Amino acid sequence: xxxxxxxxxxxxxxxxxxxxxxxxxxxxxxxxxxxxxxxxxxxxxxxxxxxxxxxxxxxxxxxxxxxxxxxxxxxxxxxxxxxxxxxxxxxxxxxxxxxxxxxxxxxxxxxxxxxxxxxxxxxxxxxxxxxxxxxxxxxxxxxxxxxxxxxxxxxxxxxxxxxxxxxxxxxxxxxxxxxxxxxxxxxxxxxxxxxxxxxxxxxxxxxxxxxxxxxxxxxxxxxxxxxxxxxxxxxxx
Ligand SMILES: [Zn+2]
Numbered sequence: 235x236x237x238x239x240x241x242x243x244x245x246x247x248x249x250x251x252x253x254x255x256x257x258x259x260x261x262x263x264x265x266x267x268x269x270x271x272x273x274x275x276x277x278x279x280x281x282x283x284x285x286x287x288x289x290x291x292x293x294x295x296x297x298x299x300x301x302x303x304x305x306x307x308x309x310x311x312x313x314x315x316x317x318x319x320x321x322x323x324x325x326x327x328x329x330x331x332x333x334x335x336x337x338x339x340x341x342x343x344x345x346x347x348x349x350x351x352x353x354x355x356x357x358x359x360x361x362x363x364x365x366x367x368x369x370x371x372x373x374x375x376x377x378x379x380x381x382x383x384x385x386x387x388x389x390x391x392x393x394x395x396x397x398x399x400x401x402x403x404x405x406x407x408x409x410x411x412x413x414x415x416x417x418x419x420x421x422x423x424x425x426x427x428x429x430x431x432x433x434x435x436x437x438x439x440x441x442x443x444x445x446x447x448x449x450x451x452x453x454x455x456x457x458x459x460x461x462x463x464x465x466x467x468x469x470x471x
Contacts, residue, residue: 260284298327306330307358309351309430310370311337311377315458318370330358336377337369339430340398342437352437359439365449367434371427372456378423382406382415398433402426424464427453431468445470 244252256262262281264274288295307330310318318324318331332354339355340348358364371378377396387397402425406418413421431451435441443449454465 399426
């Protein structure tokens with residue numbers, strides 16, 4: 235076997251232990267590993283990356299190891315079909331990417347369960363001084379579909395998460411009550427992006443920088459059936 239194996243300490247619940255540790259590099263041989271499946275494919279793909287990208291761009295990766303200066307932050311859905319690295323041709327070091335169900339930003343105040351997104355925004359804006367934040371919605375979004383379908387948002391973590399989009403749902407239902415449900419969902423996917431853009435402006439350091447012209451926030455919607463991207467900006471009147 236050409237693959238290096240290592241031991242590693244583990245803090246795990248009683249009854250669990252770490253097994254099958256594999257360091258994947260350019261010497262990795264998938265045939266050495268009996269189990270097949272999607273995780274093995276990830277390892278094999280990492281080997282391809284090591285050879286075709288990492289070793290072919292040593293200078294870039296040595297520079298990136300010293301630090302990062304991304305100028306843009308993307309907030310996208312977890313949906314497997316909405317892959318920001320592929321859609322926007324992102325190079326390593328180029329963008330912060332936060333992904334969550336239906337690409338929501340909750341308001342700054344009372345955001346206990348939004349701490350992960352909030353911490354990412356705080357770090358990107360105050361520590362890394364990103365110049366642009368883009369919220370990217372998409373078609374056939376399960377999170378927005380749940381927002382539009384549900385009446386009760388008290389049960390389940392997804393329901394509790396997407397209810398922040400209720401202003402978008404209510405606006406669409408109010409303005410377009412006669413539209414078929416799937417068209418209402420489509421409109422809500424875009425309006426929910428605007429809810430997140432509005433909520434971004436509740437972060438004091440975001441609001442201050444947008445006001446001063448040092449930070450710009452944008453909305454996008456990716457139609458994954460037609461491969462079409464719609465983008466828009468939010469500016470102060
Ligand atoms: Zn989605």
